[in-house]
Amino acid sequence: MTASICLQNLTVNFDDRFKLSEIDWSITSDQHWVITGTNGAGKSALGAVLAGAGEIESGTLSGVPGKVGLVSFEAQAELIAQELKKDDADIMDVIAEGTPVREMIFNDCADPDLASELVEKFGLTGLLDRAFRKLSTGETRKMMLIRALSSKPDLLILDEPFDGLDANTLVMLQEHLAAIVDDVPMILVLNRFDEMPAFITHVAYVDKGRLSHTVDRQDETAFNELYQLLHLKTTDLDVPEADPASKLPDLDPAQPLVKLKNIRVKYGDDVIIDGLDWTIERGQHWQLSGPNGSGKTCLLSLITGDHPQCYVNDIFVFGFQRGNGESIWQIKQFIGYVSTALQWEYRVSTSCKNVIISGFYDSIGMYTKSTDKQKEIADQWLALLGMSDRADQPFNKLSYGDQRLLLIARAMVKHPPLLILDEPCLGLDDMNRQLVLALIEKICEAKNTTVLYVNHHAEDQIAGIENFLALSKAG
Known part of the structure; x- marks a missing residue:
């Protein structure tokens, strides 16, 4: 030839x-x-x-x-x-x-x-x-x-x-x-x-x-x-099991994870969300999309309890009616959260393995001696990600895409009922974007955690996610 x-x-x-x-x-x-x-x-x-x-x-x-x-x-x-x-x-x-x-x-x-x-x-x-x-x-x-x-x-x-x-x-x-x-x-x-x-x-x-x-x-x-x-x-590797010692409190299986009823959020005369009803059932993976200013971040903060107007709206999460005396940490223990902002915050010089283990303690970095079981689970996550040979490498020396994968694993170690991935592909080239989406598909297949995937583009779909909420910008 x-x-x-x-x-x-x-x-x-x-x-x-x-x-x-x-x-x-x-x-x-x-x-x-x-x-x-x-x-x-x-x-x-x-x-x-x-x-x-x-x-x-x-x-x-x-x-x-x-x-x-x-x-x-x-x-x-x-x-x-x-x-x-x-x-x-x-x-x-x-x-x-x-x-x-x-x-x-x-x-x-x-x-x-x-x-x-x-x-x-x-x-x-x-x-x-x-x-x-x-x-x-x-x-x-x-x-x-x-x-x-x-x-x-x-x-x-x-x-x-x-x-x-x-x-x-x-x-x-x-x-x-x-x-x-x-x-x-x-x-x-x-x-x-x-x-x-x-x-x-x-x-x-x-x-x-x-x-x-x-x-x-x-x-x-x-x-x-x-x-x-x-x-x-x-790979035929599955999402690793949770650590029984870090088991979260049981939720009522008859109740939805999240139920928002007739939600209205406004700042002065600017209405961001008006009359929204939304229910997230256990095992019901969702994609939330919409342009900048459409209210995606606002909606997430209502769920996590970080928004000041969550107490003036009809919001039911993980068995709690918002405004009835529950603490924000009672809510957040059931949520795994990954965002670009978290990645910016996670600048401590710790190993890849310790980044995953830190998920057991909801910390940025490691300040507590980990157990043998936690180390074993971290090794299983590294194997799933194809990163076993990088267990001891510093997190801050990795590529942006590999950091994102590790932070998703960190959010998943306790098998939270709800995993919120806020623009998880932001800033990634196409190959690293494909890596992140492949990991999300693995998590959806495992059926232990409900995934809420947030992005700009409704057409950017993931296998395993079959429910969609598209917000539009007011005005």
Whole structure:
């Protein structure tokens, strides 16, 4: 391959089942890529497009070489379908055995010597005369790898090539790929970063049918952020359990967490909120949006008890009717709160681990000796965030996005009934924004804490949040 492969504003339809949209991507002959993303994101579709799959609706695809070697589950299924179709012809009175493996590999083989070598290495010698469709899934995978590798491709596309391989075969395949990196550019589709071969130079991250990020592996910061995002998106780690010793008082499960009735807030002649009714039930995640001046911050302070007009309004929170003698701390113990203002305040030079532990004490910094259980829970949160190796790093030396993740973990350690995230993506670039949103999705999935996500844009939605309140600016 001499020229670059270029995808410009490319939209591709796959039989109306899936669509890749507005893809911009350039691949040069000296690059080896991994395409990654969550299940259903479109990573396999993006690889398949380079092998001619899909119907181009708009944009351009150019520079794809003449011979593309492809191994994928879809291509595997297609081969099996072709074999079954031979039976449908029903031209004989005997049951068709199907095409033997030997024929599948060596017919039209560009490099028979390499094919023979790989057949032996992959342990298929004894299966050459067996019908292809009688192979196991793993054996079929091996056969397809042999076909692709021995076809002398100008471009090699391997979709989850290491799936289903035993340990010895996996090592052998990785060694073979490393040996041919100077001869053929490769694109691997992988779910797991830890399977990424050392020769990979670039990473493409696909999300919801769009190419969200392309990262040069030499860019350590960007690569680590993408690793962290994929970790949060695909890990089977769950939100850590709460510390029984820090258990909050039980709330009446029959009562809503928050109930605001006919709320009116005004400053002089300026009416900020007028006639608002709003109920937040347990487990009912909400997105609160609206422009500056629409009353978002005012509404939050009514819930937390920080607004002076909360006592002249009909407000019921966590079983308390506001104005009946409860203290502000009786209210706030049930709320986890993260905002840009908190991040500005949290400037003490303490470790990442201690930032999380400080959530048990609602403090800025650590002034009390932590328990072994609290340390264990902090370690679990660091593992969830993909930050275990940074437990002892100073908080104030981290990126803005990593600080935000830690403050969310700090707010969650006691599993508050309500977590308020006030503009949690403010000031973050797109990658760090995706990290924060992925963590919020994890918290929503856990179903222990009700999330109230506050932002400017109603269209900026998060999986798991299905209730929306959009405020408009008065006047």
